[in-house]
Amino acid sequence: MSAAEPPGDDGHQLLVVIDPVARRTDGESVRIAKDVLNAGAHAKISLPDTPEEFARALSRRGSRRPVVIGDDRALLRAVAQLHRDRELADSALALVPVGAPPTLRLAHSLGVPRGAVAAARTALDGAVHRLDLLVDDSDGVVLGGVDVPAPPPAPGGGQGVDGPGPSHTGVTAVWDTCRSLVRTLVRPAPPGAPGGAPGLRLRVEADGVLLYDLDRPVEAVTVASRSGRGLAEVVVRTAGGEIVRVEAKAVTVSGPDFRYRADIQLHGPVRRRTWTVRANAWGLMVPAAEAAA
Structure with missing residues (x-):
């Protein structure tokens, strides 16, 4: 990891994308995360029902910083979409982990806090860590x-x-x-x-x-x-x-x-x-x- 960076001047203009699996499995944690994010930022909420809608929401976010509420799959889907859009390097992505513990191992290993409140506050006031990425020859x-x-x-x-x-x-x-x-x-x-x-x-x-x-x-x-x-x-x-x-x-x-x-x-x-x-x-x-x- 490189040195931490501030999230930028638009850090409190957020696009909050709530994965449908998170909404189904733990609606209470989703509600808590939304309340924390809405209290600390100008947050636009997106509720995609399909992977295609998830991708469109990220691609059309404008200058808003993306915050994903979901599990490891949602995190991977977001990174992959930003990579396909060639906007990954310019985005500071945040994740609020919601899901069963086995579905959040990757997120926690990367430093995402446990718990909706702590992660939502990190999305608002944390620091950006730059991370390496492996890209394969099929652009995965x-x-x-x-x-x-x-x-x-x-x-x-x-x-x-x-x-x-x-x-x-x-x-x-x-x-x-x-x-x-x-x-x-x-x-x-x-x-x-x-x-x-x-x-x-x-x-x-x-x-x-x-x-x-x-x-x-x-x-x-x-x-x-x-x-x-x-x-x-x-x-x-x-x-x-x-x-x-x-x-x-x-x-x-x-x-x-x-x-x-x-x-x-x-x-x-x-x-x-x-x-x-x-x-x-x-x-x-x-x-x-x-x-x-």
């Missing part, structure tokens, strides 16, 4: 990290696909996805691999330097953009127990069809994906005391 965005292969979804939230790839929303679809991951991701190691352990046939490159090729089985690859220095941390775990850590601006994973998880979203199968770090690409409102730490 990643706020936290990438896991290849995609690990099984945590019980209770954050599952499914939101974005490229098929949409999985039900419990049956989640279990179908897990079974599919087992079938498509776990491949036998080549002869001579230590212990005959299973592994993925993947080619992993960091800034053009080959880390692993298809003839060396890999158990997992993770890419995280949270260093705040314009570099991603790349961790490769092999089927034989070796762990390699490097930092790079761009990471490419390729090979037979594989799936991956970016933040809370499942993607794939794909045969190649490149993630590139964009330094200080977006701003998130966090408590001023935390920003100064």
